Amino acid sequence: MAELVLRSEARLEACPSELFGLFGSGDPSLGWLFGSEAESLRPGALVRLTLPLGEGARVPGTARVQRCTPGRRIDLVHEAPWAGRVVCHLDALGDGGTRLRIRVTIDDRELVRLGADFGFHSCTDVEDWEVPLGLLTSLSGSAGILGRSTVNCAQLAVDEINADGGMLGRDVRLVVADDATDPGIGAIAMRRLCRVSGMAAVVGMHSSATYAATSPMAVANGIPYLYTPTSEAAATHPLLVRFGERPLDQLHRALPLMAEATGGTRWFLTGNDYSWPRAVGAAAREVVDRMEGTVTGEGYVPLGTQDFGPVIAAIGECGTDHIVSSFVGQDHVRFESQFSASGLRGTTRTFAPLMDDAVVEHLGPSAAGIWNALGYFAAMDTTENRAFLRRYRDRFGGCSPPVSAAAEGVYEAIHTWASACRSGGGIEPSAFLGGLRTSGFRGPRRCGRGGSLESLLLGEATPSGVKVLDELPVAGPAP
Incomplete structure (x- = not known):
């Protein structure tokens, strides 16, 4: 090599x-x-x-x-x-x-990807016996801390599919592109993926800001787009398939349980300033109103913010009991670290919709006590998850990054794509979409047909990782 x-x-x-x-x-x-x-x-x-x-x-x-x-x-x-x-x-x-x-x-594989990311070449050569499958994710920028485990889990799924005969006798080839946590760069990367000859589908694990820029491109090119992270509702199209948690799924049972545990009624809403954190804020307001609680304030800042002092000061001044913290990647790490250093962690509980095992590793002790509800945490004690984590360690070694909820969601989406294509009898969009209605994949998550989530896990950050507290139902069928 x-x-x-x-x-x-x-x-x-x-x-x-x-x-x-x-x-x-x-x-x-x-x-x-x-x-x-x-x-x-x-x-x-x-x-x-x-x-x-x-x-x-x-x-x-x-x-x-x-x-x-x-x-x-x-x-x-x-x-x-x-x-x-x-x-x-x-x-x-x-x-x-x-x-x-x-x-x-x-x-050389990273050199090929970097060459494409920097514009030195525009496409990836794919052999006739290969089926190209795109992965658009964040390997740099604010969300870059989730990127490597995402690529690893995607490659693990592809390896397993190929070991099981591939797609109708052809090997799946993973083609990775980095959106750098920037919608403009994401659009350039998506255009490059769409130009790969025979691209069967693109899996997206990135911000909804990038999704808003890239989803029309997938539709225009007739390519299925499997979007996996937690995200807000958006315009629908048969080629745009969503797998992740919705804000109301995460909040509708978890926030009342947190209020019950603390006895508090006051909530402050904060996060990065784009569509998904704003959607989380709207869902939180709905749940808080239903509990007859009070939203004491809101504060949203751009991606890439370094100093969260003004937001933290506003939280301290309003005397709130809880915060809903919708920050992404490195911004999440910086905010929670600065919030913990302010001394407010002892009096104010945090619910963070993107807190998972990867974020907790970066935060260390300052993450202790944060709650979240997701479809996956590494601590879930099931036969499927233990086997999955063993295969991950065997494939990537003991020095590999921990499996995040975002990364595991990509693993399940790729297996669901393969199952749907096999059920539908081909890799064409019509075959995939037809098979998606009747097929599924039994992985660590609790999913039904087509990869729809049936329940979430309520988790709490501890010094040793995320502890699973309970299993919660989703809010209802996706709109």
Whole structure:
């Protein structure tokens, strides 16, 4: 397999053991690698990086510790915004200093994707014996923290489908594109996917802001678009198939249970400023009104916000009992971290519709006590989920990112697509849509025919992950 290898070398005055001890300290003066943030160097530990792209541009990224030798070597598996490996050697010099050698490796599959994302080529070559299946997701930008586990779960589903004979004798080929959590970039990426010869369907795991830009393109090109995350209602078309939770599904039973647990009646609504968080706010108002509670205030901010001080101050000033926090990805992590640091976590409970195992890992102790209701949490104790997690670990290793609810939803959607195509007798849109009415997939989630959710899990963040509290019914049939 071809790969791109980048090397750098520097001589430093500090000794190897001193440099090793500085790794993960978060001090930007130490450079992009040693200025990263890491709570430990145990295998699988999360590492947050700020990567230099030249001319002063920087992009956030994540990696995981694969192994290390104290004072001598650190090996990382790079996750976002691209997959690869980083190996750092610390060689002792005779004068007490260190020769620092860094090797960065990116394999050919990631190079193909990155080349397409940066516009160096416009399509992916697909062989006659392959069925292309697109995945449009966020590998960078605010929602990039969910990207790698999403790609992993999509690839796992494709591997399993191919091991079971493929699609009518042809192997499925996963074609990945990054929307960078930006609707404009998402539209460019979707246009590129639509141009892939024979594209059977596109699976979307990204913001509803991107969906608003890309769904008309799928319809115009006659390509089924399987949209998997929690999302608000939107214009319908037979080719636009939704799998995720709706805001009212998540809130209609969970908010009354939280109010019952706290004895509080006052709610503050906040999130990023686009259609989905606003829809969550509208659903929350409906549920709070039904409980005869009070909405004490609302505050929405743009994607990519760094300082949430004004919103947190407004929450503190109104003396609310609960907040509904509809932030996405890195914004979610920053808001909840700053909210916890403000001291308000002890008096104000949080319901966060995108809180899952991936977000909790990034938040650490500051996530404790947050509630959410989703179709999947990694802690669900079922035979199907235990087998699924075992296959995930076997395929991607112990240093792979935890399975998020968003990623598992993509896994189920791809299997549901394959089941529907087999039932319908082909990969054409008409065959898929015909089979979708009568087929389904039995995975970890509680789903009926066509992948429709039958129930959700109420979860609470703890220092060790998300704990499942209860199983809740959905609000009713999707409109």
